[in-house]
Amino acid sequence: MGVIPSKMHIDIITVLPALLESPLDHSILKRAKNANIVSIGIHNLRDYSIDKHKRVDDYSFGGDPGMVLMIEPVERCINFLKSQRNYNEIIYTSPDGEVFNQRTANQLSITENIIILCGHYKGVDQRIRDHFITKEISIGDYVLTGGELAACVMVDAIVRLIPGAISDEVSALTDSFQDNLLAPPVFTRPANYNGWTVPEILLSGNTSKIRDWQLEQSLERTKRLRPDLLR
Numbered sequence: 001m002g003v004i005p006s007k008m009h010i011d012i013i014t015v016l017p018a019l020l021e022s023p024l025d026h027s028i029l030k031r032a033k034n035a036n037i038v039s040i041g042i043h044n045l046r047d048y049s050i051d052k053h054k055r056v057d058d059y060s061f062g063g064d065p066g067m068v069l070m071i072e073p074v075e076r077c078i079n080f081l082k083s084q085r086n087y088n089e090i091i092y093t094s095p096d097g098e099v100f101n102q103r104t105a106n107q108l109s110i111t112e113n114i115i116i117l118c119g120h121y122k123g124v125d126q127r128i129r130d131h132f133i134t135k136e137i138s139i140g141d142y143v144l145t146g147g148e149l150a151a152c153v154m155v156d157a158i159v160r161l162i163p164g165a166i167s168d169e170v171s172a173l174t175d176s177f178q179d180n181l182l183a184p185p186v187f188t189r190p191a192n193y194n195g196w197t198v199p200e201i202l203l204s205g206n207t208s209k210i211r212d213w214q215l216e217q218s219l220e221r222t223k224r225l226r227p228d229l230l231r
């Protein structure tokens with residue numbers, strides 16, 4: 001019996017829609033959209049500004065340098081989106097959020113609707129975080145210019161896990177990290193390239209022995225390269 005594809009909807013709120021459009025329109029993401037497994041809405045925050053100059057940011061109280069995303073356009077955009085559907089999570093991308101990992105990707109891949117608000121400039125007015133945001137996510141301990149690249153990373157990691165997004169289901173399940181182990185090495189033809197040979201076992205056709213070898217390799221790689229994953 002084939003897997004019945006589930007449908008997920010992701011809305012992304014940003015001041016730089018162009019930064020998101022291309023990365024979300026290629027490869028697996030494009031195929032997933034075309035196959036109706038996911039739909040992605042990109043919303044330009046400026047469209048929700050009531051200011052005649054379409055301003056979405058202002059100086060921060062307290063005199064610190066750097067601009068802050070204002071409450072009003074963000075609230076108007078989120079309220080508009082909430083009038084269209086119910087959301088499981090409203091995520092804010094920020095270096096001070098919980099660090100994104102495969103577990104978070106798995107959890108989000110089984111939700112139905114999410115909003116990702118991309119931080120920009122010095123960030124968003126704290127009152128948006130207090131009253132609308134349900135989850136704050138960082139993609140790592142470094143500071144990006146804005147949350148758009150973080151949103152792309154998260155959407156890519158999430159969408160490929162939705163059943164039906166990758167043609168070979170097993171492929172997503174055997175990724176690095178899926179069972180807290182790094183993936184084993186992979187090889188393709190030719191079996192001998194100028195004397196560089198493929199491990200004999202992979203050519204043996206003995207699936208159970210191959211699985212054992214792959215697990216052994218995964219464990220060895222994880223111990224050597226990422227011992228923290230085994231703890």
Ligand code: ADE
Nearest residue numbers: 093094138139143144150
């Ligand atoms: N915005 C700026 N830096 C970020 C990070 N590391 N993760 C998510 N959003 C960010």
